[in-house]
Amino acid sequence: MEEHEFFQLERQGPVTSVSINRPDKRNALTPEMLLSLRRIAESFRVDKETRAVIFRSDCPDFSVGADISRMDGETPTVELLRRTAENGALLMRALREIHQPTLCIVRGVATGGGACIPSACDFRYGTPDARIGYGEVKLGINLMWHALPLTIQAVGLSRAKQMVMTGDLFDAETMCNWGFLDEIIDAGSVDEHVMALAQKYAALPPIAVQMIKRSANAYAGALDQAVMHADADQWLLATRTEDFCEGLAAFRDKRPPGYKGN
Numbered sequence: 001m002e003e004h005e006f007f008q009l010e011r012q013g014p015v016t017s018v019s020i021n022r023p024d025k026r027n028a029l030t031p032e033m034l035l036s037l038r039r040i041a042e043s044f045r046v047d048k049e050t051r052a053v054i055f056r057s058d059c060p061d062f063s064v065g066a067d068i069s070r071m072d073g074e075t076p077t078v079e080l081l082r083r084t085a086e087n088g089a090l091l092m093r094a095l096r097e098i099h100q101p102t103l104c105i106v107r108g109v110a111t112g113g114g115a116c117i118p119s120a121c122d123f124r125y126g127t128p129d130a131r132i133g134y135g136e137v138k139l140g141i142n143l144m145w146h147a148l149p150l151t152i153q154a155v156g157l158s159r160a161k162q163m164v165m166t167g168d169l170f171d172a173e174t175m176c177n178w179g180f181l182d183e184i185i186d187a188g189s190v191d192e193h194v195m196a197l198a199q200k201y202a203a204l205p206p207i208a209v210q211m212i213k214r215s216a217n218a219y220a221g222a223l224d225q226a227v228m229h230a231d232a233d234q235w236l237l238a239t240r241t242e243d244f245c246e247g248l249a250a251f252r253d254k255r256p257p258g259y260k261g262n
Contacts, residue, residue, distance in 0.1 A: 006033050007040060008058075014051035014202035015195060016044075023059040028067035029113045034087045037117075041094035051202035053098060054194060055121060056105040065112025065135065068251060078236070085232035088113060088145035095120035096217060099210045101201040105194050106130045107187065111169060119150040122213065124180060125194050127187040130172040132180060138167040139251065140243035140259065144235050146228040153220050154180045 006027075008019045018040055020027045044050055057063065076084070095102070095117065104121040110132045118124045118132075126132070134143050134151070143151075143164050152160040155178040163170065175181045185193050201209065238244055242262040250257035 004036050004040065007036060009040065011049065012195065013199070014049065015054060015198040016047070016050045016052075017054040017056060017195075020055075020057045020063055021059070025064075025067060026061045026109070027057055027059050027063035027114065028069075029063055029065060030067050030070055031084060031087060034091050034113075038087075038091045038094045041091070041098055044098050044100055047100075050100055051206055052198040053100050053102045054105065054198050055102065055117060056191070056194075057107055059108075061108035061114075062106045062110040062130075063112075063114025063117065064109055065114045068248070082232060082236055085144065085235055088116070088147075089228075089232065092116060092120045092145045092147060092150075096221075099214070100206075101198070101209060101213060103194055103198050103201075105190055106132065106172075106181070107190075109169065111135045113145065116145045116147040116150075119147055119154060119180075123182050123197070125183050125185055125190060125197075126172040126175060126181040127190055128172055128184055129187070130175065130181070130184075131169040132172075132175050133167060133169040134164045135167040135169075137165060138257070139247040140241055140245075140257075141238040141247075142231060142234045144231050146224060146231060148231070149221055149224040149228060151180075154178075 006020065006022045008021050010017045010019070022028065022033070044053060101123070102121040103123045103125065104118040106118055106124060106126040108127075108129055108131070110118060110130065112135050115132050115134055134147075136143050148160070148164065151163060154160075155163065159178050170178075172181060172184050176184050243259045246259060247257050
């Protein structure tokens with residue numbers, strides 16, 4: 001088993017599992033973790049053994065999204081902030097461009113960036129306790145990472161608006177009915193079930209399977225990059241508002257926010 005900080009890689013024959021492992025922070029994502037996961041995703045380009053990839057978590061939650069505590073401290077220049085704001089989109093691109101079929105197991109909460117990662121995978125499976133959403137709006141900011149088109153592709157336009165505009169968490173049954181999850185599987189058997197599915201994909205002709213995947217993704221997301229190129233700029237603007245400061249303070253104080261549109 002190969003280990004990275006906060007990630008564990010384990011190979012079982014032609015299937016490689018990538019597990020997020022930061023249990024003390026409910027798998028909250030740091031900028032360093034985004035870069036590490038991106039490097040892991042890109043490493044499959046030259047991996048001759050892996051025919052399918054599983055993304056998962058050994059913790060009760062898949063990921064609660066960005067580590068809010070890391071938003072304190074020294075403020076970088078706008079130029080540097082703008083560059084680092086692109087890291088999420090670069091991670092999503094790396095995940096989408098993994099040649100091998102990708103499967104994701106969602107346990108517990110997956111919100112914000114923790115919901116974006118499954119949306120970049122080919123297939124998604126949830127346990128009955130899975131709750132999925134995009135909570136960025138409750139901090140007064142937009143959904144980034146070029147993730148909006150993937151959400152629309154998964155659940156449709158109206159339901160994607162509902163998810164992203166409310167910031168609510170939606171239960172596994174709703175997410176399965178809407179199409180975000182392919183299947184709900186009991187927590188005690190989900191790993192074995194998804195491994196069997198991954199082995200099935202791994203046994204198929206790899207060249208044909210990977211060409212089909214790339215063509216399907218290219219067709220479904222033909223305009224994604226052109227339309228979403230400015231989501232980092234939107235985020236940069238949103239973080240300069242009073243509503244963002246209020247949303248962040250309310251989150252930390254565990255109180256309802258009072259937004260004013262400033």
